Amino acid sequence: MSNPLPVTVRTATSRDSLEVRRILDGAMLEIGDVDARIDAGDVFVATGAREHPRESDDERLLGALVCEPREHERGARVSAVAVRRRRRARGVGTALVERALEREGALTARFDESVRPFYDSLGFSITRIDDRRYEGERRRSA
Template sequence: MTVDGNLPDPPADVTVEPAAPDDRLDVLRILDAAMLETDADAVDDRTAAGDALVARSARTDGVVGALVAVRPAPDRLRVDAVAVRRARRGRGIGSALVAAAVDLGESDPAVEAVTATFDADLRAFYEDLGFAVRPAGAASDPADGGADDAGDGRAGAPADGSPERLEGRVSVPGREPP
């Protein structure tokens, strides 16, 4: 997505759609293969709420990517995890999943912004999708899930010594936060 609202389409051989309960194992496997911590019950909850998305191969009908979003506040939708099968990376599937999450936020009148917290090496990916990026925990908005997303009070420096974390936000057009 860009600031003017142009969202990327999925590749021609992929569709992005809400995850169904039958997609649970595929979603968990894809997120696990990307080494993303995911709670199976949370995936079930987000699927039931319509906040989990899958990218499906048109050729095989198999799930090739997954995104799980959470709602830390009624006016926020946060991308919690997004991953694509290794063999399908670099083809725009992850971008299409995040764009679909932005669409999901835009279709919900209560959502003012879609947010994500991510490693610094994904900054360009999120900026290309229209996210305004800042260090995680910097000038934190309580609606984004707390005063300190980094965990130790140091913006962008997680307590466990892991790589710098950033967060991004796309405001929903016409519904700018006050």
Template sequence: MSVEVALRRAGPDDHLAVVRLFDAGLLETDPDRLRRQLDATAGFVLLGTIDERPVGAVAVDLAPASSSRVDDNEGVDNPEPARITAIAVRRRRRDRGIGRQLVDAAADRVAPRPLTAVFDERVRPFYRACGFEIEPHEGRLRGCRWPTTAGTPD
């Protein structure tokens, strides 16, 4: 069952609400990085609300805009991926599509970059449902969600 959630970029005034969401999800977050994400100097945080009450958040790091790499196999320019550093939904609001809405919005915001995340086995089903390709990574899992491309005109 999916619910309608209002999504917006969180700012410095949302710091306490975001920290509470991540703490309730038992997530370790780097306070300096989170401040930079909330200031939009090193990524961003999207906040999901229902009736103006915070119910979920996703924090995303962005590689410097000037850092892109060339894929030697195809000879095309590929931007560095963006990375989810934390995502949480209030326990009583889980299994309603809020996390997926947060991931979809983050993926849309970072496109054409791919969106990545490093996570534990227990959340594999969530990332798979969000369209991530998943592989082992240093004792954990790493997922990558590639941007969707619109069909090209004839």
């Protein structure tokens, strides 16, 4: 990770909806009804100071994580985690996952091989689902 960014992670509000969608779109992730997930309190956003004075205010939202509560188990499933391209590999995604884990107690995620190093670095226990997909799980430390 290069030069970590100071970030604050908070629960998204309806005012964040457009920027959350832009961040998810930028990562080519499709999540059903983002507004419903925001209304349910299941979307976290990472915010931070602008690095360059020319950046617009919407650049302050650096990343987003969308959770879905698991029906019969404690914790949540990570539906998506995305960080603005210029802010990747700087701790933003890690901060989002850590905040979600703090609240939920346990997280699961399904992902492609290309993002496995991210989940490995966060200490997820990972198993192969098929030739291209993995599932990971992590529980909050006691």
